[in-house]
Amino acid sequence: MSERTSCVVIGAGPAGMVLGLLLARAGIEVTVLEKHADFLRDFRGDTVHPSTMRLLDDLGLGERFARLPQTKVTEVAFPSGDGGRIVVGDLKRLGRFGHPYPYIAITPQWDFLNLLADAAAEEPTFTLRMRSEVTELVKERGQVKGVRYRTEDGTTHTLLADLTVACDGRWSLAREQAGLRPKEVSVPIDVWWFRLDRKPGEGPDRLQPHMRGTKFGITIPRRDYYQVAYVGRKGLDAELRRRGVDAFRRDVAELVPELADRVGELTTMDQVKHLDVRLNRLERWHADGLLCIGDAAHAMSPIGGVGINLAVQDAVGAARLLAAPLRRGRIDERTLAAVRRRRIVPTLIVQTLQRMLHRVVVSPVVDGRRPGPPKPFTTLMRRAPWLSTVPAFIVGVGPRPERAPAFARR
Secondary structure, eight states: OEEEEEEEEEOOSHHHHHHHHHHHHTTOOEEEEOSSSSSOOTTOOOEEOHHHHHHHHHTTOHHHHHTSOOEEEOEEEEEOTTSOEEEEEEGGGGGGGTOSOOSEEEOOHHHHHHHHHHHHHTSTTEEEESSEEEEEEEEETTEEEEEEEEETTSOEEEEEEEEEEEOOOTTOHHHHHTTOOOEEOOOOEEEEEEEEEOOTTOSOSSBEEEEETTEEEEEEEOSSEEEEEEEEETTOHHHHHHHOHHHHHHHHHHHOGGGGGGGGGOOSGGGSEEEOOOOEEOSOOEETTEEEOGGGTOOOOSTTSOHHHHHHHHHHHHHHHHHHHHHHTOOOHHHHHHHHHHHHHHHHHHHHHHHHHIIIIIHHHHTTSOSSSOHHHHHHHHHOGGGGHHHHHHHHTOSSOOOOOGGGOO
């Protein structure tokens, strides 16, 4: 049997949930399909950026978000050779330009997604179906007409829609079945995520890169633990696992000496999750009847932690352009192409910045060519600390921040 909706969204991540909420507030029938039973996943991006918090205010959700557990990160700093640090992104400076949120909130993504799901459930035209894995696009004469999805009991269902939106991440099934191929950019690094205990009141609330020898890592302060990113050259995963957890603990203790007293919490390499870092983007974000946004349109490196913010902004920009055509039941390719035109410039700016950081800062360290950031860069940031406003704005706000359209405001 077939069901029908105006818009079906594949994937209940930040992009999918924001898009579903906004379209529902426009009075559009929207169904979001998510293959998992809940939002509980380790090492998902947990950053909620200043522009996203302002969006939540627009949506009348700011007070609800403020009640969620969170750590406020006000700066990004690199270690310096003299034992000090160099602030490269001072988010506090955003307050001088009138921004109400001069920090990044580190919030469990499952809490953030549950907040969006609860708000969307208040809209009569919104449906969220968990345990519903999309298996196939429904096509008719080359046009995408909806999806087939499988529920937990193994039953296959067909959901027809005027528009299908792929928010199913960097390995998007919908994108692949539509024949859309991303352009890959060479990335020299991968990331290994793990967590270590954080004692009450310990350490400053800032993203802290660490560089020592050929080792590079970032500690992200959470309320009761550190989320740690160990950065190494691409293709290193098999070697790390062959060496075993004892060698990995020694590497971590050398890289972050202040956490050496707790590396024993790592008892097996199964606690260390490998992220195959990709940096790519589609030249064309749509096919007839299908639109890709977020990681499905452009996979981002975790460097800078901007992927979630960019995906959320994609969703807001898309909702602004799609709402009226969806109400009329007529979505043409010009409308879908307009979403890419609106969002491609911020995508290019952020990916260019990430490529530069890979090439100039991270890769020379993990390759053993330099022990830290380039000296001219650190000298400049010391002499002109106001320059830290630029990275703070790009990371915290984004090159084209999106505000909620009038139909979605509460």
